[in-house]
Amino acid sequence: MSIEIRDVNKRFGDFVAVDNMNLSIGEGELTALLGPSGSGKTTLLRIIAGLEQQDSGRIHFYGEDTTDVHVSDRGVGFVFQHYALFRHMTVFENVAFGLTVKPRKERPSKEEIRERVMKVLKLVQLDWTAKRYPSQLSGGQRQRIALARALVIEPKVLLLDEPFGALDTKVRTELRRWLRRLHDEIHVTSVFVTHDQEEALEVSDRVVIMNQGRLEQQGTPEDIYDHPANAFVFDFLGNVNQFRAQVQQGQARVEGHALTQGSWPKDRNGEGLAYVRPYEVDVLKQPEGDDLLPATVELISIIGPTVRLELTAPGSEHLVHAEVPKSRFRPLGIQQGDQVWLRLNNSRVFLAGDVLPPVGS
Amino acid sequence: MQHSRGIGQTPWVRLTLISVGVVFSVLFLLAPVVFIFQRALESGVGFYVQTLLDPYTRHAIMLTLLVAVVTIPVNLIFGVALAWLVTRFEFTGRKVLMTLIDIPFAVSPVVAGLLYLLLYGNQGWIGSWLDDRDIQLMFAWPGLIMVTIFVTCPFVARELIPLMQQQGTSEEEAGLTLGASGWQVFRHITLPNVRWALLYGVILTNARAMGEFGAVSVISGSIRGQTNTLALHVELLAQDFNIVAAFVSASLLAFLALVTLVAKSLIEWRETRRQQQEEQTA
Numbered sequence: 001m002s003i004e005i006r007d008v009n010k011r012f013g014d015f016v017a018v019d020n021m022n023l024s025i026g027e028g029e030l031t032a033l034l035g036p037s038g039s040g041k042t043t044l045l046r047i048i049a050g051l052e053q054q055d056s057g058r059i060h061f062y063g064e065d066t067t068d069v070h071v072s073d074r075g076v077g078f079v080f081q082h083y084a085l086f087r088h089m090t091v092f093e094n095v096a097f098g099l100t101v102k103p104r105k106e107r108p109s110k111e112e113i114r115e116r117v118m119k120v121l122k123l124v125q126l127d128w129t130a131k132r133y134p135s136q137l138s139g140g141q142r143q144r145i146a147l148a149r150a151l152v153i154e155p156k157v158l159l160l161d162e163p164f165g166a167l168d169t170k171v172r173t174e175l176r177r178w179l180r181r182l183h184d185e186i187h188v189t190s191v192f193v194t195h196d197q198e199e200a201l202e203v204s205d206r207v208v209i210m211n212q213g214r215l216e217q218q219g220t221p222e223d224i225y226d227h228p229a230n231a232f233v234f235d236f237l238g239n240v241n242q243f244r245a246q247v248q249q250g251q252a253r254v255e256g257h258a259l260t261q262g263s264w265p266k267d268r269n270g271e272g273l274a275y276v277r278p279y280e281v282d283v284l285k286q287p288e289g290d291d292l293l294p295a296t297v298e299l300i301s302i303i304g305p306t307v308r309l310e311l312t313a314p315g316s317e318h319l320v321h322a323e324v325p326k327s328r329f330r331p332l333g334i335q336q337g338d339q340v341w342l343r344l345n346n347s348r349v350f351l352a353g354d355v356l357p358p359v360g361s
Numbered sequence: 362m363q364h365s366r367g368i369g370q371t372p373w374v375r376l377t378l379i380s381v382g383v384v385f386s387v388l389f390l391l392a393p394v395v396f397i398f399q400r401a402l403e404s405g406v407g408f409y410v411q412t413l414l415d416p417y418t419r420h421a422i423m424l425t426l427l428v429a430v431v432t433i434p435v436n437l438i439f440g441v442a443l444a445w446l447v448t449r450f451e452f453t454g455r456k457v458l459m460t461l462i463d464i465p466f467a468v469s470p471v472v473a474g475l476l477y478l479l480l481y482g483n484q485g486w487i488g489s490w491l492d493d494r495d496i497q498l499m500f501a502w503p504g505l506i507m508v509t510i511f512v513t514c515p516f517v518a519r520e521l522i523p524l525m526q527q528q529g530t531s532e533e534e535a536g537l538t539l540g541a542s543g544w545q546v547f548r549h550i551t552l553p554n555v556r557w558a559l560l561y562g563v564i565l566t567n568a569r570a571m572g573e574f575g576a577v578s579v580i581s582g583s584i585r586g587q588t589n590t591l592a593l594h595v596e597l598l599a600q601d602f603n604i605v606a607a608f609v610s611a612s613l614l615a616f617l618a619l620v621t622l623v624a625k626s627l628i629e630w631r632e633t634r635r636q637q638q639e640e641q642t643a
Contacts, residue, residue, distance in 0.1 A: 051534055071537045078538040084531035088553045098539035101549070135638065146535075153539060 002027040002189045003048060003157055008057030010043055010213075017043040018054070019213035025157075025206075027062075028187040030180070032200035035210035036236065041193045042161055044210070048191065049159050050074045061156055077150030077188075081162040083142040085134035091145050092117055092130040098153035120148040123182070140171040147179075151188070160192035164199065176203045197237050201225060209233055231350045234275045241281065243293075243315040245274035245349050252349045255315040260291045264349030272351040274344065281322035282343040283309060285332050292341040295320060300336055302326060309334075313342060394615055401612035404605050412609040417585045421594035421610070424502065428590060429570040432509045436566050440517025441559070445551070448525040449533075459522070462515050470512050474579025477508050482580075500582040505590060508576040513569045517562035524558045525551075561628050568621040572614055 003025040010018040017040045033041040046052035050071035058067045095117045121127040124144040164172040201221040209216040217229040228234040243254040250266040252259045295313035307329040309322040481488040481498045498504045536546040574592040581588040598607035
């Protein structure tokens with residue numbers, strides 16, 4: 001393990017930012033710290049970097065205790081959300097900074113600095129911008145320079161704080177795929193913070209989900225998406241519908257309609273919530289079976305190849321969202337205001353005691 | 362010029378406003394300045410130079426320069442340290458400190474001078490203790506410097522604080538993660554980022570330090586050849602009905618003010634151009 005976080009706590013006044021955090025980050029992996037705002041993910045990242053001092057707990061890099069090592073000696077590369085490039089320096093000077101501030105006996109020669117700077121600039125495909133100033137570059141280019149600046153000192157770990165947060169959607173998507181490919185080339189242990197679940201799932205080797213300063217779940221993106229450990233993770237990883245559900249003798253029901261597919265505790269009885277993703281909701285014109293839930297169509301919006309429906313249904317306090325491919329939706333001939341039937345596939349039922357308060361919905 | 366018909370954009374309104382503006386500026390701003398130089402030079406360049414070479418005038422000039430030369434570095438260091446403190450650290454009393462910086466702006470300089478007189482004068486709390494040790498601050502050059510420092514101490518800090526707040530700390534943090542020491546971060550990142558605001562603050566400090574009258578007049582005693590600064594010298598000459606000589610000295614102060622204004626405009630012009638460039642390329 002290359003980064004070990006042991007029993008780390010951090011408070012700001014009454015606010016608990018990081019609550020007894022224990023985490024191991026594997027060597028050469030790209031790990032996403034994912035969570036809603038205020039979940040403590042950025043604070044944790046800054047503690048790893050040494051930019052923030054934890055109240056208690058230790059940080060180890062490659063088995064070495066770095067808790068009391070000053071940020072400038074920790075050997076981390078840090079990339080900020082708003083780039084934090086030195087505005088009065090050229091791109092070359094920015095990237096060279098980490099080498100030129102080294103004490104004289106460790107500092108490489110001028111030629112070596114030039115060589116190493118140009119090498120990382122080539123790596124981020126921006127060697128042609130060396131003589132420009134940060135203000136003359138686009139957001140995406142600035143962030144790649146910031147990355148080059150962090151990489152030139154050959155950091156033990158690379159930490160990125162919402163690296164794509166300030167960019168528009170298209171650039172953001174391009175840049176995160178590019179980061180993934182870059183990481184496959186250089187394999188530096190990396191941790192990046194994001195609140196965007198899509199970004200975390202697409203880019204990372206491992207996802208760590210945080211909420212209210214605590215770790216909720218960690219695993220591979222696929223693992224986490226397919227087997228959310230609890231209701232919070234289920235809710236946070238994408239749009240989800242909630243239905244009031246009862247589990248009796250191994251059978252889960254919503255409003256008396258038995259659920260046929262999905263998972264729920266088989267050995268316990270009680271009230272709970274059934275979670276179903278919008279694309280797992282089938283919309284039918286006719287009641288073809290007794291596992292169907294009646295609903296009324298409130299709104300139909302067509303977004304490219306997908307039709308999104310908002311429905312009201314008994315058992316759900318919120319609007320129910322359903323996503324159906326346009327090719328399948330058209331033949332049904334459903335109009336706004338129609339009475340339809342819903343089949344809930346792959347639902348996941350959490351009993352009342354296990355359900356965490358949903359965030360953001 | 363855009364001729365859009367906005368609020369009151371009829372030609373005669375525009376004409377009236379422009380005339381009022383021009384007449385006002387000429388009468389109240391330009392005319393006195395021109396008048397100063399005109400009166401100063403009315404007895405010829407020879408007399409002008411001769412007056413400047415008068416020992417008392419020369420002494421006043423040197424004293425004024427001395428006050429400025431000491432005040433500027435002191436307030437430069439104080440201003441930078443204070444701005445650094447209130448923008449880079451969170452501590453209780455931070456807001457109070459930021460309000461305290463403004464005291465010299467809020468208090469009339471005469472009052473400040475009086476306070477210093479009460480505190481450091483021969484009869485004052487600290488002054489009597491110093492007097493026993495034969496140290497005299499009031500009615501001597503150290504006192505002039507002390508009140509000038511007091512009056513001008515907010516200028517540098519006031520210029521730096523908003524800028525440093527707006528720029529935030531992430532560039533400095535980036536510097537730290539790249540292995541720079543605290544001093545290297547200050548020297549290579551913080552200082553270059555605020556250099557124009559710093560220069561601007563120094564220019565303002567300098568202008569005020571040289572032109573300060575109120576506080577200085579209370580504690581100076583206006584002893585010719587000893588504690589008479591240029592601003593005080595002008596008043597003394599005027600009281601002696603030595604009008605032309607008064608104007609000669611006044612013209613020096615006015616000239617310094619003009620230099621300050623030009624320097625300030627140059628910096629502002631440069632800053633706007635830089636911002637425009639940034640907006641264009643962003």
